[in-house]
Amino acid sequence: MDRMKGKIALISGSATGLGAAQAIRFAQEGAQVMIADIDADLAKETVSEIENAGGSVAFVRLDATDAASWQAAVAATVDRFGGLTTLCNNVGVTPLSSIEAQSIDGWNKVIAINQTSVFLGMQAARGPLIAAGNSAVVNIGSLTALRGMPGTLGYTATKGAISAMTRVAAMEWVGDGVRVNTIIPGPMRTRTQAGITEEQERLQRARIPMGDLGLPVDIANGALFLASDEARYITGTELVIDGGWAASA
Numbered sequence: 001m002d003r004m005k006g007k008i009a010l011i012s013g014s015a016t017g018l019g020a021a022q023a024i025r026f027a028q029e030g031a032q033v034m035i036a037d038i039d040a041d042l043a044k045e046t047v048s049e050i051e052n053a054g055g056s057v058a059f060v061r062l063d064a065t066d067a068a069s070w071q072a073a074v075a076a077t078v079d080r081f082g083g084l085t086t087l088c089n090n091v092g093v094t095p096l097s098s099i100e101a102q103s104i105d106g107w108n109k110v111i112a113i114n115q116t117s118v119f120l121g122m123q124a125a126r127g128p129l130i131a132a133g134n135s136a137v138v139n140i141g142s143l144t145a146l147r148g149m150p151g152t153l154g155y156t157a158t159k160g161a162i163s164a165m166t167r168v169a170a171m172e173w174v175g176d177g178v179r180v181n182t183i184i185p186g187p188m189r190t191r192t193q194a195g196i197t198e199e200q201e202r203l204q205r206a207r208i209p210m211g212d213l214g215l216p217v218d219i220a221n222g223a224l225f226l227a228s229d230e231a232r233y234i235t236g237t238e239l240v241i242d243g244g245w246a247a248s249a
């Protein structure tokens, strides 16, 4: 119940999906949670779910590609809850394209949303995270950073970068009381999966040693551990949550 007691978390892209699951789990464990998302309507259900369960939650509109929006979201969190101990860079989109069909606009968009957002989030949150001490950043990467998956060049570029950026941030802040880690999810049941066919899902399941896709709460539980003081000696690394896919032949 109290694994996140005293923690104040800002989670990007947390109106739905994996980010919402993180917000719900963190609140269950006593954190005060700022749901930060570009889609205010989508966030309402998640905010209500946390409130109805007696959790402490607020919403701020965030365009994670925009530096000023990040500054405002961090300021809103500090105003509302008195500080910031936990940043989850969760926001991400998954556009698919072959290399030959990839447009430059599409490329720039996925880099902005998935990768630049992580830089901007860490830059905006740095001061309050250091001021709070015992702080943590959890960046959400992807299995595509470890496995070559056709059609994911832009997406994979961002997710490989997130793992690398995590190591840099971890080393820059290792003496400042801020740990930085990446979670590497395999396929999870969120609306992202709604875009794939039954046959594609069957093929995914066949690749997963545990036999099925993960649930958002599986990622949330990993994020909870890395964000909590239980992970006090862990920084600059990756936690793979993928039903065994990365370990398979």
Ligand SMILES: NC(=O)c1ccc[n+]([C@@H]2O[C@H](COP(=O)([O-])OP(=O)(O)OC[C@H]3O[C@@H](n4cnc5c(N)ncnc54)[C@H](O)[C@@H]3O)[C@@H](O)[C@H]2O)c1
Binding pocket: 012, 013, 014, 015, 016, 017, 018, 019, 036, 037, 038, 039, 042, 062, 063, 064, 065, 090, 091, 092, 093, 094, 113, 140, 141, 142, 143, 184, 185, 186, 187, 188, 189, 190, 191, 192, 193
């Ligand atoms: N679902 C999976 O199978 C899977 C697998 C590996 C990695 N991931 C990663 O997990 C993260 C979450 O994925 P998901 O499946 O929950 O996605 P999702 O589409 O369900 O949710 C993404 C959220 O981000 C918000 N968002 C989009 N653009 C934004 C912006 N510019 N600023 C602020 N918010 C914005 C959306 O409104 C939405 O609430 C992503 O980084 C994704 O790459 C997901």
